[in-house]
Amino acid sequence: MARSVLITGGAHRLGSMLCRCFAKAGWDVWCHYQRSSSAAELLRYELEQQGFSIRTIQADLADDAQRRQMMNHIMVQSGPLYCLVNNASSFEPDSARDFDIDAARQQLEVNLLAPMALSALMAQGIPCSDTSGGRSIIHVLDQKVFNLNPDYFSYTTSKLALERLVALQAQALSPQLRVCGVAPGLMFLSGPQTQQNFDKASRINLMRRPTSPAQVAASCLFLADNQCITGVTLTVDNGQHLVPLPRDVMFMVQDLLKDSQ
Numbered sequence: 155m156a157r158s159v160l161i162t163g164g165a166h167r168l169g170s171m172l173c174r175c176f177a178k179a180g181w182d183v184w185c186h187y188q189r190s191s192s193a194a195e196l197l198r199y200e201l202e203q204q205g206f207s208i209r210t211i212q213a214d215l216a217d218d219a220q221r222r223q224m225m226n227h228i229m230v231q232s233g234p235l236y237c238l239v240n241n242a243s244s245f246e247p248d249s250a251r252d253f254d255i256d257a258a259r260q261q262l263e264v265n266l267l268a269p270m271a272l273s274a275l276m277a278q279g280i281p282c283s284d285t286s287g288g289r290s291i292i293h294v295l296d297q298k299v300f301n302l303n304p305d306y307f308s309y310t311t312s313k314l315a316l317e318r319l320v321a322l323q324a325q326a327l328s329p330q331l332r333v334c335g336v337a338p339g340l341m342f343l344s345g346p347q348t349q350q351n352f353d354k355a356s357r358i359n360l361m362r363r364p365t366s367p368a369q370v371a372a373s374c375l376f377l378a379d380n381q382c383i384t385g386v387t388l389t390v391d392n393g394q395h396l397v398p399l400p401r402d403v404m405f406m407v408q409d410l411l412k413d414s415q
Contacts, residue, residue, distance in 0.1 A: 156182040156207060157288070158232040159378070162215060162272070163242030165190035167342050168294065168367050170197050172239055175371035176378075177206035184228055184235075185210045186242065215242055215268040216260060225275040234279040234289070237378045240269035240316075241294040243309075247345065250307045258308040265312035269293055270319065277327050285329040287381035292374050293320055295337040295387060298402075300395040305402035317387060324385030332384035334377040339365035339391025340403065347404050355407040360393025 159176050163169040164185035170193070177183045183201075185208055187194040194210040201208045209231075213224040228235065244264040246257055273291050280289060298310050299317040317335060324333040340356045341364065343349065356364035370390045377383055389395050399406050 156180055157236035158182040158184065158228070159237040159239060160184040160186060160211075160228060160235055160272075161239045161241055162186045162268070163188075165194040165197060165210075168338070168370060169241050171367045171371040172241060172374060173197060173208060174201065175368070175375050176237075176239075177201050177208050178204075179375055179379075181207075181237070182232060183208040184232070186215075186224065187212055188214055188242075215272075216263040218271060221268060221271050222275065225272065225279070229279050234281070234284075235276050236288060237290050237292065238272055238276050239292045239294065239374055239378075240272065242268070243294070245306065245309050245344065247305070248307050248309075250304060253308060261308045262312050265309065266315050266319075269316060273323060273327070273331075273333070277331055280330045282330065287329070287332060289330060290332040290334065290378050290384075291323065291327070292377055293317075293333070293335045293387075294370075294374070295335045297337045297339045297389055297391040297395040299337060299387075300389060301398055303399055303401050305405060320387055321385045328384065332377075332381070334383060334385070335387030336370060336373050336377070337387055337389045337391065337395070338367075338370045339389075339394035341365045341367045341370065344404060351404060351407050354410075355403045358394070358399070358403050358407070359391060359397055363392055365391050365394070 159181045161172045164173045165187040173183050173185045198208050213220040244261040296313045299313050320335040343352045373390045
């Protein structure tokens with residue numbers, strides 16, 4: 155029987171790459187989405203036409219009842235998960251001085267509390283006798299957790315807490331579960347970013363090139379498969395976390411482009 159994996163936010167961007175990567179490696183994929191039904195179904199059709207296993211499931215990760223319903227449905231259909239990839243994320247601009255408390259709570263709910271809740275629900279479904287090391291949780295983070303700047307304040311706060319959760323959960327959920335993190339660099343256009351901005355910003359790293367979503371997905375698959383790794387985070391960012399900047403790289407490049415006009 156194929157191992158099952160739930161990938162949150164699986165319909166677009168890195169999520170869709172994760173779904174493809176795990177499905178093509180022989181995993182039974184559950185692709186979670188909230189509002190992207192059409193994209194999720196197109197991805198399902200694409201992979202099923204190629205002979206791979208994927209199912210879609212809808213839930214609002216900010217709603218605890220929907221989180222529980224989703225995990226119960228997967229348990230009934232597939233049994234206990236072998237891997238949970240917490241990829242879904244809310245990414246909205248704010249600052250420490252001026253931010254909307256309700257918007258901040260929304261980001262914390264999706265980026266931190268949902269991964270914590272889904273992890274707990276996954277752990278509760280695993281028999282205590284299963285100590286093989288084959289089951290895992292992978293949190294998708296951001297290189298920002300190792301390269302701080304004050305932009306996107308609530309988002310960064312949530313990812314900082316999630317990065318610390320990697321080691322804490324690895325201790326708390328062993329030996330039934332391994333817990334790891336992946337911290338990618340800039341992979342896609344974000345928010346108001348233009349293509350010109352992305353082309354420059356994505357090369358501000360040691361390797362002078364954008365981070366490959368396929369390589370980030372492959373890193374998650376590697377962590378899911380390697381039964382000796384737990385409690386660690388891989389930075390998959392071409393060394394972006396080693397290039398400190400006073401502001402988010404998008405805003406730094408935006409200022410440079412303005413100055414050059």
